[in-house]
Amino acid sequence: MMGRFLSLFLMLSMSFACSNEKSGDSQKQDDFDRSAMLVHWADDYILPAYQNYNQEVIDLNDAANKFSNAPSLNLHANLHAQFVKAYTAWQWVSFLEIGPAEANSLRNFSNIYPTSATEIEQALVNANYNLSLPSTFNEQGFPAIDYLLSGLGDASTTVNQFRNNTDYGRYLSALTERLEAMSSQVLNIWQSSYRNEFISNTGSSATASTNKLINDFIYHFERELRAGKVGIPAGVFSGSPLAQNVEAYYSDSLSQTLFMESLNAHRAFFKGSGFLNGAAGNSLEQYLNYLNIENQGELLSAKISNQMAAAESLAKVLPTSFSSVAANSNQDLLALYDELQKAVVLLKVDMLQALNVRVDYIDADGD
Amino acid sequence: MIEKLKYYFAQSAKAEPLAAFRIFFGIMMFSSILRFWSMGWIEKLYLQPQFHFSFYGFEWVKPLGVYTYLIFFICALSAVLIALGLWYRLAISIFWLSFTYIELMDKTTYLNHYYFISVLSFLLLFLPAQRYFSVDAYRRPQIASKLIPRHSIDAIKALLFIVYFYAGLAKINSDWLLEAQPLATWLPGKYDLALIGSLLEQTWLHYTFSWGGMLYDLSIPFLLLYKPTRNFAFALVVIFHVLTRILFPIGMFPYIMIVSALIFFDASFHQRILKFIQNIFRLPSLPTHLPTSDKQQNRAFEKVQIGFITLLLISQLLIPWRHLFYPGELFWHEQGFRFSWRVMLMEKAGYTNFKIHDPQRGETFLVDNQQFLSAFQEKQMSFQPDFILEYAHFLEDHFCSSENRGDLQIYAESYVALNGRSSQLYINPKVDLSQEKRGWAPKTWILPFNDTIYGL
Structure with a gap:
């Protein structure tokens, strides 16, 4: 009986494989090249x-x-x-x-x-x-x-x-x-x-490079850029501003520059701009576009880019010292935090779901 | 009708299928627990987190620190005893209790197939699985028997029938059939699989798998019951579950289902399996003079057993429909989603932060979830309302006692995406969750779903 099962199994899987070859031509062939990414x-x-x-x-x-x-x-x-x-x-x-x-x-x-x-x-x-x-x-x-x-x-x-x-x-x-x-x-x-x-x-497991780095990227955006550089000094997690918790507190006028650099780094990585000449290559942005992910009628990749741009436009008109912003006009830091938070939602919920990237460190079973 | 039932319950069946089932069940459970332990999950899921999400009414079931290992050990040991058929009633009772205790410790880890094991082991409690090919039967010939009541095998078939059929019914919805979601989200992520990897990005395949999965679940119990299609059906069971094992991280479940489906085969098939086991381990031959009737059991006791089995199966038929008491989209609010064989139906992700307002001190601040929750817990909490509420209450208690604060107001800022849709606001951000009660009443603070999913 086992023999019969086995032959049936083989037959089915073969018919499966054959039908694939035929219909493959009509379907999109230009698989997104993740290893190239x-x-x-x-x-x-x-x-x-x-x-x-x-x-x-x-x-x-x-x-x-x-x-x-x-x-x-x-x-x-x-x-x-x-x-x-x-x-x-x-x-x-x-x-x-x-x-x-x-x-x-x-x-x-x-x-x-x-x-x-x-x-x-x-x-x-x-x-x-x-x-x-x-x-x-x-x-x-x-x-x-x-x-x-x-x-x-x-x-x-x-x-x-x-x-x-x-x-x-x-x-x-x-x-x-x-x-x-x-x-x-x-x-x-x-x-x-x-x-x-x-x-x-190149795999798709939780420990594969793509998954890990995307998780690192989002983690950093959420916890270092959004919380560390802006949210914590703005008092988002403590109830009152903590001006001394800004990055480069003693240099004083450096915190805005460092924030902008970090935001630009995140954006460059998302868009796939090369570090030296900005030459674009396979990127998260292209990956999302390849999967044709739309978000409320708009390309998700465009929404993410726009959200990062919105944060940038708020940040670049701020005084260079975030500690003085926290002390004197904290509502500006809070507004910046809100823009960053919107980007986190798009990255962490919409993008992760679209790319089917599993959240880090979780290897328990599903059903 | 009554006559027919009386006649049915008086019928006997050969004992081999149930004996083989008992052995497979024990082995499967033992290896599942061994696997769970070796993955380090006991430590990671039950010992490391400082907070655990409880099922409503089971808040008293918590991990026991380092003694949690002991529960797993007892559970594994009882699984071995079940396979051996040694002290069967005691072993299956302990297994059911310890396994269920483990599942109740933290609902973060809830899986339908764990629930299935709990229900199945409860059912096995009332079945005479030790009467044949067991140490018990060998040591106490007076309980040994070649025949068992027919309903004891049928009950297992009925449970499997419900699990498959209800899983199939749940797939009759517009997301699954018309959008091929969530498979259209999940399958492309497996692009790196050998041979079929690039296929998994094809839209036609997503639809094929969706429709195929629905038809499989609905038809497989019938195909297994009907003798002429049984072999074919079992081949389908193997293919289907092996495929799910390859495509999804679902652990031991596929193997458990494959092995469970063997119960549908005739006694002669199980006879060969038992013979095979007997030969490998050179077990002593079974006594040839075993009684061929099962009339020796206490009739009153048997009636109680039949009562429990009937109750269990009826409850299994009814519980999955309890979501009808809740308005709105089931996939969205998830009230009545668990314990109803809704498997693989949703890709749901969320991002939920909590804002705490202290009116006395005039302070408002956000909570860093990672201070209290593991990554896994945070993920599960972020899109399940009962988790969100329980955690909000925990936060209230925590900040009241650790920072000596008075009455706090807790607000959730929550975004959730379901089956490839854009994320949308999930919890009413104006509702103070510290004022909301846990329980079965509809949760009015969940915002309505911006879309409609048609179907069961």
Whole structure:
């Protein structure tokens, strides 16, 4: 009897396979090339963005060492300018928490804010600090460097502080060196092995590259861009504004720039613009258009782009310091938060459903 | 009528099908629990989350910390005893209780097939599955019998009949048949499958699978019951469930259904299976002098059993229709959606945030759901109203006690998308959920669905 079942099964599956070949011609043949999308992401966005970031933190480390060795107003200005460049470059790689970046908790070690001035002051007098402990997230990375460069007072006060107490210089160099080491490590692994792993992991499971990176992207948009940079300082989660919780709090006028960079990075990734020349390749936008996903009579991809543009137009007219916005005209930050929130709904509900991407970390059964 | 029933319940049937079913059931359950455990899901689903979603009325059923493992262990052990037919009544009772307890601990993990197992094991409680080819029968020849009441096999068939047929009825709706949803959303996501991957993007295939699935569910119980089509039907069962196993993450369910469908085959088929098992394990031969009547059982006890079985089957026929008491679109409000064999019908996703207003302190703030819920819980909470309400109440209690606040108002900002439609506002954002009661009354704070789905 089993034999009969088996032959029946074979017969059915064969007729199945044959009928496919015939009707295949009339159907759309130009399958969206998802592996090409992965290659495009890896080669035109991720690798150049990491290379750019790595160069900026190498330069940052140089500038920090020069300043630490011979603190001066001039070198402080150079260092701060380089700090801005490196922090800006960071915004383009921050959401890529996959592969070596994920394994090394790159984001947590690079950009946890608010930083803790008290813990930094305690740590820097101690010559053998261990910056690889998770408990030191808020004593290192860009926010801690921001504190050392701009949190001690104005430029001349800072220079004096560094001159009088070499603990500051030593700690600063340790921080920039660590940023450089982490960045180099991530870049090296991407170049030597992870790129190939990334582009060949083409499946549709929860751990496949497409699924993971889309989840990372949305997670970052929701929790870092919407909540971290805007919602938390605006007091959305606490009831009253928390002006000191903005990104780059001590540099003061940097928070808007960093927000805009991050928003642009998200938009470039969504649209598939290459990092260096903006050349478009296979992207989430094209993927949605390929599936012809409409949302209330409009292309979903267009709605998402428009929503990001709406957030941008609100953000670009804001004062450069989000902490002063939070303190003086918080309703503007709240309005920006609302626009970002609308984008999150489109990305997290409509786009994820359309692309049939399963939400991260969930591998339980369905029925 | 009464005479006919009396005649029916007096009939006997060969014991082999039920004995084989018992063995398969035990093995399947044991391996399911083993799989669940080895995936690390006990830890992830029951130990890590700090909050658990309860079924209304079963709030007292909670994970027991590290002792949760013990429940799973007991459950697995009882499954082995069921397969062996050792202390059968005790084993199946413990299995039913422990399995059901596990399912009630957190409704985040609710699956129709877990519910099926609970119902089936409750049914098995009243069936004499230990009378043949079991350790019990070997040790206590006085209970052994080659015959069992006919209704004990028919009851299992009836349950399977209901599950399939109701699943088929539920598929008669405009989303499933006219839009091929949600398959049109799910199947293209499996583009990477060998051989059929690129096919899964074809629209005609979505419709074929939708209509085929509906016709399969509606017809398969008849095809299995009718002897001339039985072999063909079983082949369909195998193909259908293997296909669902390949396409969807549904764990052990397909195998359980395939094996369960064997109950429709004649005793001679099961005889061969049992013979096969006997040969492999070199089991002692069954006594040849087994009574060929099943009259030895206590008549009163049997009447109680028949009563329970009848009640169970009637309730299974009725419970899936309870959604008729609720106005609006069932897929949208989900009142009466569970426990009614509505499987694979919806692709639903949501995004729900909670705003807490403290009138005394004049503060308003949003909640970071990840502070309290696992990613899985947040996902399930975001589109199911009973979850949303329960969580809102939890948030009220949490912020009242941990931050010493007075009366709080809890508002949900919720967007939900169903079967490929645009997301729309789901919960009335003006309703203070802290004032709404849990229960069976219609939930008036769910906003109406912007579209119509026709059908059952």
